[in-house]
Amino acid sequence: MNKNTPVTIKDIALVLNISVSTVSRALRGMPEIHPDTKNAILKLAEEMDYQPNQLAKNLVGNRTKTIGVIMPTLSYYFFSSMLNSIEEAAMQAGYSVIVCQTNESYLREKAQIQNMLNSQVEGFIISLACDSYDYEHINRLIRKQIPLVLFDRYTDKLEVSKVIVDNKQAAFKATSHLIENGCKKLSCLAGPPHLEISNQRLEGFKEALSSHGLLYDERYVSHSDFTQENTIIQANNMMSLAVPPDGILTMSDRIAFSTMYALKQKGIKIPEDVAMVSFNNEPTCMYLTPSLTSVNQPIREMGTQSVRLLLKQLESDKIEPETVILDTQLVIRESSLR
Amino acid sequence: MNKNTPVTIKDIALVLNISVSTVSRALRGMPEIHPDTKNAILKLAEEMDYQPNQLAKNLVGNRTKTIGVIMPTLSYYFFSSMLNSIEEAAMQAGYSVIVCQTNESYLREKAQIQNMLNSQVEGFIISLACDSYDYEHINRLIRKQIPLVLFDRYTDKLEVSKVIVDNKQAAFKATSHLIENGCKKLSCLAGPPHLEISNQRLEGFKEALSSHGLLYDERYVSHSDFTQENTIIQANNMMSLAVPPDGILTMSDRIAFSTMYALKQKGIKIPEDVAMVSFNNEPTCMYLTPSLTSVNQPIREMGTQSVRLLLKQLESDKIEPETVILDTQLVIRESSLR
């Protein structure tokens, strides 16, 4: 027996010598149907191991009840955890989810959105790739009136629904915490400069400095992608300044981990020589020595809200873009206390 | 303007007053077509922003060129990294990938496989959930002759293609390494007992003991799910034995991280009091203090091989199950050296 072609309602109808519509109705549990026929159909379907073809269903129904999720990567807890939360919320609403990773590539982002569109996803939840320097692909979605929500990696250049945290305020709190713990010379290892989220956090950093009477010095700010190699180089540069910083704010735990590694190699003590605060509060933070102080984002809530905003667009006839701004908590651990 | 229904080849045909078949041919770049008509069609398609409906294509073609990947979770580097590697290999072969996470639940595994099946995926790459205690859902795939590859979390109860590492040997090497570094009383924090992978590693652990003249003592072995709470309890129990272990083999970095955390709380020094070796070599291993010795699995290679085995089944008419066993490397770091 070769790759057997799947059994269809037609096959069932043929065997039972009835019409496909009757089979279709029975299988979907429609009311107006004779118990006997219904039972016969259900029994045979079971025996033949009938599986409905979702493609066909979706095609005729012109609905897929599927939402597409675009992630920069799934190799970081923040995003994979968001995915979990989105999936759960979506499932509760009767939607299923398909995901893809852009690996921070604009091209892949564009291509994947296109693919999902062709596969008839009904809406998108997107966190932009690092090098998404233009937004034409997103604008197309908007023009096509495809429901859409951005989270975390958003941009102000688009009029869309977003779920974000108050990044400026979070960075302000984090930086103030460093200052209050005695840091005088602060450095910021930021993310890519064209990421709005990065700039917002940098703003908060600056404001904290000035509101505590400290001077902002550009030489103490560097922009990194999230790679380990790059980050280590930048961290080392920073510590080689004539007056090295005594406190560092990193904008992602990924950056922080590499930085701590670099400092450790050089025998620089955390928090004694340099205090550190970071963003994301990945589980790894608590496993490090010293454990890492980090800004927690309410991942579960972000997932729920993203789905909520999307459903709102999905289920009503278009609606104003809406922005949900959630609170963060600074989770204080050893790396910033002295 | 309301949620505009997508433009189809029919719409294009209508506007140009030609037949849909001509449009279809032009769009697919078939040869026998007049340059003028072709250009007109392409131009209009562009203008109307036509997007082919993949559902319809797949339905008529009776192919989706899609493979389904079932992961226990994506929140661990090993699996999310495998996903990357699978995606890359699949893409090269012209297949796309859809993923889902079972969250270690048998029920979700079963349901998700069913969903993907209904969505006409052509084959599966699966790593079994922790509590997949029966394999009937997998057996159905086999009976239906759906191409299938298991990786990492496999079982010997199924005759299917697998991509795994030599777990017994890896555990043997890891354990021997501990013994050679002076450990006399070894403990093993294993995974769930019904996971073949867990048992294989336990075998290797035992063999290493006996081949070094050490006694195997069941009290020094515990089985944990991968949760932090559970692991911490078990680690603490282990250290409360009359003669606590001076070396611990953990079967996953997730278990190791929690264990190290527990030991740190109790002021137990690693590696001085207890040396540690683990499995998976997640990036976090190098960030810990002490850095964690861990068994590396060739993730990229595992992904490539999984796809290769799947393609083999996909593209020929059924083939004998094949098992690929890959080598591991023990990456020695501070946690095991003394």
Next chain:
DNA sequence: TTGTATGCGTTATCAT
């Protein structure tokens, strides 16, 4: 309660 006919968007076979 059941069957017939039509359509979902696309490809493919056969004519023309």
Next chain:
DNA sequence: ATGATAACGCATACAA
């Protein structure tokens, strides 16, 4: 080079 028509698997309006 182009068009008409059937088909993919299923749902549904309408008839019977």
